[in-house]
Amino acid sequence: MAPFFGLIIVCSRQPVPLRGISVEVQVKGFVADVCATLRYKNTEEKPIEAIFVFPLDQDSAVYSFEATVEGKTIVAELQEREQATKTYGEAISKGQQAFLLQEDKSSGDIFSCSVGNLPPGQEAEVKLSFVQELPLEADGAVRFVLPAVLNPRYTPKDHEESITAQVPRVPIGQIPYTLDLTAHFQSAYGISKIQSNCNISPVEYTDSDKTAAKVSLAQGHKFERDVELLAYYMDVNKPSVAVEAGLPDAKADTLMADPAVMLQFYPSFPTTQEQSNSGEFLFLMDRSGSMECGMNSEPNAPQRIESAKETLVLLLKSLPLGCYFNIIGFGSRFEFFFPETIEYTQESMDEAVKKVTQMEANMGGTEILQPLKKIYKTAVRPDHPRQLFVFTDGEVGNTKQVIEEVQRNAHNHRCFAFGIGEGASTSLIKGISRAAGGTCEFITGKERMQPKVLKALKNALQPTVKEISLKWTLPPGMESVLLSKPPSNIFQGHRAIVYAQLKGKVSNTYRRGQRREVSLEYKFKDENFRNSIKFPFKVEKVERPTIHRLGAKALISELENGANSESEEVKKRIVESSTQSGVISSLTAFVAVNKETKAPVQGPPIRRDIPTPGLMFGMPLACQQSMPNARLKMRPMACNMAPGMSLDNRTCKMRSPPKAAEMEKSKKSSHFKKSAAKATPVAAQAMEAPALFRLISLQKADGSWGLSADLASVLGVSLKEMQESNPKQNPDPAVWATLLAVIWLHARCLDQIDEWELLEDKAVSWIKSQAGSSLTDSISAGNVLLKSTVDPAELGL
Known part of the structure; x- marks a missing residue:
């Protein structure tokens, strides 16, 4: 057998050209500006093409991509997607080095980075930069997540196979590259503490009033789990406005040439003990095979399905008498607990709880579109607003079709979505909740699902806020153009963010009687409310046009998810908005070509797919169930299978022969399940709850x-x-x-x-x-x- 050089993919014995990732995070208030550098080295004897498929948050605005080879930096150009792919392919065929960064067609939270024609022994650095809004947690924490886990997305029949099916995966603990990360936080209100799910350095305050601080990951960190940073500011629930001046070298009459505004409202209204007893509550529960995986990668972590079942019982107990409800389990097929939504009574609740305790993750692949269509074909009950709660680990291959279906039916329901476990698709979870005016939450690590879900139920039971509008007061000659829609629903304690472009002549000189103000107006229980924010009269120039980029991302997302997204006119606007702002879209891609290569690379190059952590590896019984009718087939990897190992259609998994203690534990577990099946739901749960x-x-x-x-x-x-x-x-x-x-x-x-x-x-x-x-x-x-x-x-x- 020929010798292997450098790092190798554990299962396939292929060399891994990605040596390490360095990330610099700059957080200012509620916005993160991130620069990630990927270091490559070809340790083989032939030129290679390295493909790295990785996740990013759906709301990330990727605005820069460049490569450095032999001390020379090549800045990528943002082109129309097909043209960029053609440019890259032609360069590779000519023996030139080329680099390509593009968003996956099926989902806006998956990206692929291609490094083409890397000669033997050569090193290269690829740097990409992006900005994103940071969510505010219920406990007041500002949350930044750098995702690592990219679970394979299930692809239904008659759909193009997901790119995630081609990604090789290795067990937790065996990722062959490291992550260096340093994060700088700034808040005018002061920073009380910073926490993480990973080992980080002690918080270092970089000024005397604790308005700036930094932390770093421990050296040698393996990028095998999502990195989460929680920053606690002294005060967060204050309305704010950020205004950026237009860029002097930008093309006239474009977003980048005009000032851009980011408005953050914190709507509030009197708390009320009034709880509506009306409503039709539908709980759509993912029961696909992957829901048997753990909530995190640690030993003895609770299964996703078990955590979801406990949450469902809590939801059922919390519903008001007089409402209607139903529970739908889905996988490759779907089933309703009741033929139609049923009135919430003691008898119906008892029956539902009993069925919940018997649920298993045994329904195959993740096909959510068909049960959604079935739900939407059913008429809404008069005087009972429909509230849809979706629980899923988000491993869906047809994300855009699902979002479109929810959007088509947004007029008759609200959707509250929950992403369970690391790797849940932010594109799916955020997409369906926004499409139908609800909220979304992600439950990862050791977080409990129950508080976040009950918070959403409180929102669903809250009396509806009506007549929501934005009112602008601007000096003569100035007008606002919205880049994102105003909120369609307002919930107590939830932040509302709006982006806008200011057109016309802007004067920094104050004149008596002039006002720059925007108000969010709404009606709650027949009472009118108004949240107003005043603009600064002096607009500061900035080195990094963060607000412009986030505004451009908001506009692009609105166009991509709009009703006419497939029309040629809208596609043209998407491409124009993307190329003018420098923010990538589904219809554009970054491409860079090293035209000064000293000698053409003799090809074609050997393809090398960079592995990602596989949460399903090494989990006895938890994720080993094969998926009936699944089309998710892994890219052939020529695994050298040892005794005691097997390969199923989900991923390359290593199953060690069970030890005696594990076999005994398995027997006890099986005995418990049989005993619980005979017991009442309450008694069965009480055995270990x-x-x-x-x-x-x-x-x-x-x-x-x-x-x-x-x-x-x-x-x-x-x-x-x-x-x-x-x-x-x-x-x-x-x-x-x-x-x-x-x-x-x-x-x-x-x-x-x-x-x-x-x-x-x-x-x-x-x-x-x-x-x-x-x-x-x-x-x-x-x-x-x-x-x-x-x-x-x-x-x-």
Whole structure:
């Protein structure tokens, strides 16, 4: 066998030309400007073409691409996509070095970087830069994620195979290249702390007032998981405006020549205890084989499907009496729990919970389009607004068709989407939620799904905000042109971002009576509200036109996802907007050619696909299930299979012979599943569920709890103690039981209040409807029994 040089792909024994990645992140407030450098070296005896397919957030605006070879930097040109591909191909055929960066046709969050005709022994650096908005988490953290995991996207029948199917994957821990990352944060409000899911250096403040700080990844970091950085500012919920002057060398009458504006609103309105009991709630649950994977790459991580099931039970318990609901599981096929949406009662809830506990990730590939079409063909119930909740790991190959289907039906529903686990498609999750005026969340690492999902349910139950509009007040001769749509829905505590271009003559001189102001106006429960932001009169010139690039990305996305996106006129606008702003689109690509190559490379080059981390490797039982009817076939990799290894149609997986302890554990797991199948849903869950989940499982649809031994067990007392401690202010023992459950929640689970707040609202409302007198004595007795000190005022009773 011929010797192998340098690093090799573990499974295929192919050399890996990518040696390392360096990333510099500049975060200013809520915007990140990122520069990533990829270092290549050809350790083989023949010229190669290195292909690296990688994920980026859907909202990333890639604005620069360049290559450095033998000390010479070649800046790429942004061309129409077909022309760029042709330029690259012709250069390769002539023996010239060439570099190509393009967005995948099927999904806006997948990119491929091609390094063509790299001669033996030569090194090359490829640098790409992008900007993106940063989301604000529920706890106030500004979240930056550099994605690493690119799971293979399932491709339905009659669709072009996803590019992700060609990417070789290696087990966690065996990625053959490293990541160096340094992040600089700036906030005018001050930075209190920075956290990460990876090992980082201690926070280093670079000024005395703590408005600037930096952190770095630990040396030798393997880029085998998404890198997440959470920055906590002293104050984040303040409206703001950023205005950038136009670029002096930009073409006249274009976005880059005029000032650009980024507006950040924080709409608010009075909190209300009013909870609508109307609504049609549809829970679309991914049950494809990949949902058996862990929530993260760590040993004993919970399976995605198990976390989703627990969340579904919590959602079912939190629904209001009188609404309608249904649950739909999907994979290569789909099935509805009930033939049609059913009224939420104790009986229907019990039946749904029982079916949820029996759900498995056994439905094959991820085909979400057909169940969506079936849902949309069903008429909406009068006076019950449709709310669609989608749970998926996002491994979908026909993302654009799915988004288009949701958009076509956006007039009759709202969509709340949740990306489960690392590698979930930001293009799919953000796309469907935006298309139907909902919200989206991503659950990765050790995050619990429940708080984020319950937050979305609170939004869905919130009274609708109506008549949303933007009102501009500008000096004479100036007008605004929106680059992104104003928000179609407003939710309490959610930020709304709008981009605009200012056209006309802009004067930096203040004149009495002149105003520059924009207001977000809306109506909530027949009351009018107005959030206003004033513009600065002096527009500063900037070195990096970040706002212009984000605005251009917003405009391009609006055009790409619009109703007429396939028309020639819209395609022309996309290409023009992209090339004028320098921001890549689905119809353009960056290409660079080294025309000063000393001698033509003798080809053709050997193709080398750069591997990515495979979360499905080395997970016994978790992700090993093959996918019926799947079309996701991996690129042939000539694996040298050792005894105890097998190859299925999902990826190249190594299965070691099970050890005795693992076999015994498997037997016990199998025994538990059989026992649980015979038990009631509550009893089956209680065998291993935490106390909070056990308590939630016992709550009735009307919000009450019954006085039972199961409840006593959760509360840590005996049934006899519960019965004897009842002050008997109310003859119904359920009032006492429900009061104890609410006291226990406040005393033992206050840190998880986001998960049970809606449940408590139901319980307190039920208690008020049943109890005829003051409950002060009952609350005191409950505190004594549970050894707690909960203040009656906390309970709202």
